[in-house]
Amino acid sequence: MNKWLPSLKTKTPQEGFELAIILAQKGVEYTQPNEQIRKKLRPKYSRDPDSLAFASQVIAINFQTVAAANNYWKDRVKF
Amino acid sequence: MNKWLPSLKTKTPQEGFELAIILAQKGVEYTQPNEQIRKKLRPKYSRDPDSLAFASQVIAINFQTVAAANNYWKDRVKF
Amino acid sequence: MNKWLPSLKTKTPQEGFELAIILAQKGVEYTQPNEQIRKKLRPKYSRDPDSLAFASQVIAINFQTVAAANNYWKDRVKF
Amino acid sequence: MNKWLPSLKTKTPQEGFELAIILAQKGVEYTQPNEQIRKKLRPKYSRDPDSLAFASQVIAINFQTVAAANNYWKDRVKF
Amino acid sequence: MNKWLPSLKTKTPQEGFELAIILAQKGVEYTQPNEQIRKKLRPKYSRDPDSLAFASQVIAINFQTVAAANNYWKDRVKF
Amino acid sequence: MNKWLPSLKTKTPQEGFELAIILAQKGVEYTQPNEQIRKKLRPKYSRDPDSLAFASQVIAINFQTVAAANNYWKDRVKF
Numbered sequence: 011m012n013k014w015l016p017s018l019k020t021k022t023p024q025e026g027f028e029l030a031i032i033l034a035q036k037g038v039e040y041t042q043p044n045e046q047i048r049k050k051l052r053p054k055y056s057r058d059p060d061s062l063a064f065a066s067q068v069i070a071i072n073f074q075t076v077a078a079a080n081n082y083w084k085d086r087v088k089f
Numbered sequence: 090m091n092k093w094l095p096s097l098k099t100k101t102p103q104e105g106f107e108l109a110i111i112l113a114q115k116g117v118e119y120t121q122p123n124e125q126i127r128k129k130l131r132p133k134y135s136r137d138p139d140s141l142a143f144a145s146q147v148i149a150i151n152f153q154t155v156a157a158a159n160n161y162w163k164d165r166v167k168f
Numbered sequence: 169m170n171k172w173l174p175s176l177k178t179k180t181p182q183e184g185f186e187l188a189i190i191l192a193q194k195g196v197e198y199t200q201p202n203e204q205i206r207k208k209l210r211p212k213y214s215r216d217p218d219s220l221a222f223a224s225q226v227i228a229i230n231f232q233t234v235a236a237a238n239n240y241w242k243d244r245v246k247f
Numbered sequence: 248m249n250k251w252l253p254s255l256k257t258k259t260p261q262e263g264f265e266l267a268i269i270l271a272q273k274g275v276e277y278t279q280p281n282e283q284i285r286k287k288l289r290p291k292y293s294r295d296p297d298s299l300a301f302a303s304q305v306i307a308i309n310f311q312t313v314a315a316a317n318n319y320w321k322d323r324v325k326f
Numbered sequence: 327m328n329k330w331l332p333s334l335k336t337k338t339p340q341e342g343f344e345l346a347i348i349l350a351q352k353g354v355e356y357t358q359p360n361e362q363i364r365k366k367l368r369p370k371y372s373r374d375p376d377s378l379a380f381a382s383q384v385i386a387i388n389f390q391t392v393a394a395a396n397n398y399w400k401d402r403v404k405f
Numbered sequence: 406m407n408k409w410l411p412s413l414k415t416k417t418p419q420e421g422f423e424l425a426i427i428l429a430q431k432g433v434e435y436t437q438p439n440e441q442i443r444k445k446l447r448p449k450y451s452r453d454p455d456s457l458a459f460a461s462q463v464i465a466i467n468f469q470t471v472a473a474a475n476n477y478w479k480d481r482v483k484f
Contacts, residue, residue, distance in 0.1 A: 015419040018477055024094040027112070031119050033422070033468070037461025040426050042451045055454035056121045059134035063143050064458050066116025070150040071465040073112070079477035082097055082158035103173040106191070110198050135200045138213035142222050145195025149229040152191070161176055161237035182252040185270070189277050214279045217292035221301050224274025228308040231270070240255055240316035261331040264349070268356050293358045296371035300380050303353025307387040310349070319334055319395035340410040343428070347435050372437045375450035379459050382432025386466040389428070398413055398474035 011040070018079035026080055030072035034065065090119070097158035105159055109151035113144065169198070176237035184238055188230035192223065248277070255316035263317055267309035271302065327356070334395035342396055346388035350381065406435070413474035421475055425467035429460065 014036065020026040042048055055061045077083075093115065099105040121127055134140045156162075172194065178184040200206055213219045235241075251273065257263040279285055292298045314320075330352065336342040358364055371377045393399075409431065415421040437443055450456045472478075 011419075013419060015422060016417070018418050018472065022095070023097050024090075024092060027094060027115065028119075031116075033465065034461050036422065037426075037464040038457045040423075040464070041457050041460040047452060048457075051452065051454040051457070055458075057126060057130070059130040060140060060143065061455060061458065062117045062120050062127075062130070063134075063140065063147060064455065064462075065120040066113050067143075067147045067150060068458060068462045068465055069116040069119070070112065070147055070154070071462065071469070074150070074154050075465070075469050075472050075477075077097065077154050077158060079472060079479065082154075084158065101174070102176050103169075103171060106173060106194065107198075110195075136205060136209070138209040139219060139222065141196045141199050141206075141209070142213075142219065142226060144199040145192050146222075146226045146229065148195040148198070149191065149226055149233070153229070153233050156176065156233050156237060161233075163237065180253070181255050182248075182250060185252055185273065186277075189274075215284060215288070217288040218298060218301065220275045220278050220285075220288070221292075221298065221305060223278040224271050225301075225305045225308060227274040227277070228270065228305055228312070232308070232312050235255065235312050235316060240312075242316070259332070260334050261327075261329060264331055264352065265356075268353075294363055294367065296367040297377060297380065299354045299357050299364075299367070300371075300377065300384060302357040303350050304380075304384045304387060306353040306356070307349065307384055307391070311387070311391050314334065314391050314395060319391075321395070338411070339413050340406075340408060343410055343431065344435075347432075373442060373446065375446040376456060376459065378433045378436050378443075378446070379450075379456065379463060381436040382429050383459075383463045383466060385432040385435070386428065386463055386470070390466070390470050393413065393470050393474060398470075400474070 018076055020076065020080060022086075023077070023080075023083050026076040026083070027069070027073055030069050030076050033072040033076070034068040037068065097155055099155065099159060101165075102156070102159075102162050105155040105162070106148070106152055109148050109155050112151040112155070113147040116147065176234055178234065178238060180244075181235070181238075181241050184234040184241070185227070185231055188227050188234050191230040191234070192226040195226065255313055257313065257317060259323075260314070260317075260320050263313040263320070264306070264310055267306045267313050270309040270313070271305040274305065334392055336392065336396060338402075339393070339396075339399050342392040342399070343385070343389055346385045346392050349388040349392070350384040353384065413471055415471065415475060417481075418472070418475075418478050421471040421478070422464070422468055425464045425471050428467040428471070429463040432463065 014032075018029070020029055038048065093111075097108070099108055117127065172190075176187070178187055196206065251269075255266070257266055275285065330348075334345070336345055354364065409427075413424070415424055433443065
């Protein structure tokens, strides 16, 4: 696969959250590399409340990793 | 998406918990950006005990991240 | 919502576990604020073994957070 | 509830694992305090492979907490 | 139960992964101590893709614990 | 089983993510060592959106471990 994850560092927490979303999607892509199959599954998936909650969970797990990698963006936050 | 997560820092643990709820919701929003579809799913979701438990789980995972980012609010707690 | 989480600190591990239970319940409450609906769901939920196991899981995740916030109550434990 | 969790410290990793099992059970007990109901659910639960796997998962999450509380029993292990 | 977990330390990451598998199995064994019942459940379990994925998840959670206990085998790895 | 995990160290985050995928697969392999059975399950599994999301979750959990083992690749990242 192409180079898609050069670093876990992001400038802001929000960019970190968005990186967590990419990680969650990549986990699906590696498991089902066929884009057409993935696209066919999407409409049903994205209208099922439990599937949406599950997607949010996988993002949350990845966000833990990204946030730790960025030391929770503590160095840039002003108190 | 608009800027919605400037920082993981919160003043109190409760605000941190409420930020964890926002993170859980945002995970859903990014996966299903259509607000109308999300609204339609909500009544069913919020009356299903397992869905509610699952929502609580995603909040719990995000709260781990927010709590770590705030060093568990140790610096402000008086023993 | 009223102030319900002034601190993650507890005197004992058991109080920490009980705080984790409150966190798990609050995750449900924020998602479904209507108390009557929640009460109606409870009987069914609390008699389903998988739902009970899931409740225990959400408590376990929250207990990780509370335990870390209390440095695992190491300072008070006598060896 | 009676005092059941005076400490997260255990002498050995195995005792720590057994404490994790107690924590998983307590999560169920607090959610369904009625012992008779819990006993009725048990036979079905303990013969369902997915329920057993789920029980093992909740134990694993609690074992993370207990292991961290004991600094992974590093101080007692001889290399 | 017999002594089965004298230490979380392993010589290699792979042995650590295999210890994580044992921990996952022990979580099941403690919940259902009857070996015959467990054996009867196994064929069905091990042919269900979701059950297999779940087994892998419980292993992953336990591997987090074992890896942390071994400081991720950093001391022995050559860069 | 052959030696398949000499180290948790990887050069880049992406290689770390790919190692997390291997860990997730190995968790399945150890549980169901028969390759033919696994292959038969795969087509169904990889077309079910919830199974794909679950695979992504197990990868995410393993990626937490691999990322921590590599200190989140902080030493190599340029800001």
